Amino acid sequence: MSKITVLGTGSWGTILGNLLAENGHEVHLWGNNPAVIDEINQKHTNNHYLTDFTINQSLVADHDLAAALKDTEVVLFVVPTNAIRSVAKEILPYLTKCENPPILVHAAKGIELKTKLRISEVLKTILPTEKFGEVVVISGPSHAEDVAKRDLTALTAASKDLSRAQKIQRLFGNEYFRLYTNTDVVGVEIGAALKNVIAIGAGIVHGLGYGDNTKAALMTRGLAEITRFGVKLGADPLTFSGLSGVGDLIVTCTSVNSRNWRAGNQLGQGQKLADVLEQMGQVVEGVTTAQAVHFEAKDLGVSVPITDSIYEILYEGQDLKEGIVKLMNRDLKAEFN
Ligand SMILES: NC(=O)C1=CN([C@@H]2O[C@H](COP(=O)(O)OP(=O)(O)OC[C@H]3O[C@@H](n4cnc5c(N)ncnc54)[C@H](O)[C@@H]3O)[C@@H](O)[C@H]2O)C=CC1
Numbered sequence: 001m002s003k004i005t006v007l008g009t010g011s012w013g014t015i016l017g018n019l020l021a022e023n024g025h026e027v028h029l030w031g032n033n034p035a036v037i038d039e040i041n042q043k044h045t046n047n048h049y050l051t052d053f054t055i056n057q058s059l060v061a062d063h064d065l066a067a068a069l070k071d072t073e074v075v076l077f078v079v080p081t082n083a084i085r086s087v088a089k090e091i092l093p094y095l096t097k098c099e100n101p102p103i104l105v106h107a108a109k110g111i112e113l114k115t116k117l118r119i120s121e122v123l124k125t126i127l128p129t130e131k132f133g134e135v136v137v138i139s140g141p142s143h144a145e146d147v148a149k150r151d152l153t154a155l156t157a158a159s160k161d162l163s164r165a166q167k168i169q170r171l172f173g174n175e176y177f178r179l180y181t182n183t184d185v186v187g188v189e190i191g192a193a194l195k196n197v198i199a200i201g202a203g204i205v206h207g208l209g210y211g212d213n214t215k216a217a218l219m220t221r222g223l224a225e226i227t228r229f230g231v232k233l234g235a236d237p238l239t240f241s242g243l244s245g246v247g248d249l250i251v252t253c254t255s256v257n258s259r260n261w262r263a264g265n266q267l268g269q270g271q272k273l274a275d276v277l278e279q280m281g282q283v284v285e286g287v288t289t290a291q292a293v294h295f296e297a298k299d300l301g302v303s304v305p306i307t308d309s310i311y312e313i314l315y316e317g318q319d320l321k322e323g324i325v326k327l328m329n330r331d332l333k334a335e336f337n
C-alpha cells in the first residue's frame, strides 16, 4: 500500500483517485475548490463532474497541500494543461520537505500554449529530473464516465525510466484497468494531446450531417498528421498504433462522453465557440491544443492540414463547410510519403 496524492478534483482526478483507493492505497485527492472537497469528504460524491457516482469511502479530499503531500510516494497531476505549471510551482515547497522525493505522474492531455512544451517538459522545468527522477505519463482510451462503470479499460504508462513506469503499472492495475508500459514519452504525450483536436473535427462533421465515411477518413488522415508531427519531435512511429495513439483517437472521435467531440458537434450544429465552452463547464483541451499545434507545426515545417483547418474554424471565423471544401480541394498527393 502506498500513499498517493492526486492533484485535481475534476472528473478524471476523482475517478483515478477512486480507482487507486479501491486498489487499497492511501489516496489524498487535492483540489482548489473547498465546496468540492467538503462534498467528497461528507457525501462521497462529486456531482458536478460525475453524476450518480459514489466515491470509495477511504479516499480523503484535502484543500491543504501540506496534508495531501506529507510523506507521499506518488504525486499524480490531473489538472488541465493550462494549470500544470502553476500547480507544480505551488507544490514545490512541500516536495522539497519530503525525505524521499515522490514519483511524479501526470494524466493530462495537452501542450502548453505559451511555450509549446509537452506536459512532462513543463513539469521538469519546475521539478527537475536530477532531484525528482523521470516523470511517468499515463494515457489511453479512457473516459472517466466509463471507468466509473468499471468498463474494461487499457492504458499506457510511459517513462524514460522503465522501472518507474512498471511501478505505476502495478499501482493502477486491477481486474478492469490494465496498463502497458512504453518508454516513448514524446509519442505518448503527442498522441494524447493531438487526438483531441481531431475529435473536435469528428464532432464538427457529425454536427454538419456527414456520415461514417467522413469520420473514418478524418480519423485516418488525422492519425497521419499526428504521427508526422510526433515523429518530427522524436517520437517512435509505432507508438501511434498503440493505446495512446489510435486507441485514444478512436474513443475520443466516437464517444458522446468526449468533451472535445461534443464541442465539435455543437459547433457543427451552428453554436458559437464561447457558448459551447461555457455550457460544457469542463475542460475542452483540444481548443487550446489546436492553437499550439497550428503554430508549432509552422515552426517545425510539418504539414497538419486538418489541425490548421480546425484552428481557422475556432479562431479565424472560417465557415465550417467552406473549410471542409478547402481541405478536400488541396493538391492531390500520395497516401504515404
Ligand atoms: N475526463 C476524462 O475522462 C479524462 C481526462 N483526461 C485529461 O485529464 C485532465 C483533467 O481533465 P478532467 O478531470 O476531465 O477536467 P475537468 O474539467 O473535469 O476538471 C478540471 C479540474 O481541474 C481543477 N483545476 C483547474 N485549474 C486548477 C488549478 N490551478 N489548481 C487546482 N485545480 C485546478 C478544476 O477545479 C477541476 O476540478 C485533462 O488534461 C484531460 O484531457 C484524460 C483522460 C480522461
Ligand SMILES: O=C(CO)COP(=O)(O)O
Binding pocket: 109, 140, 141, 142, 143, 196, 199, 248, 251, 252, 257, 258, 259, 260, 261, 283, 284, 285
Ligand atoms: O482523453 C479522453 C478519453 O481518453 C477524454 O476526452 P475528452 O477530454 O474529449 O472528454
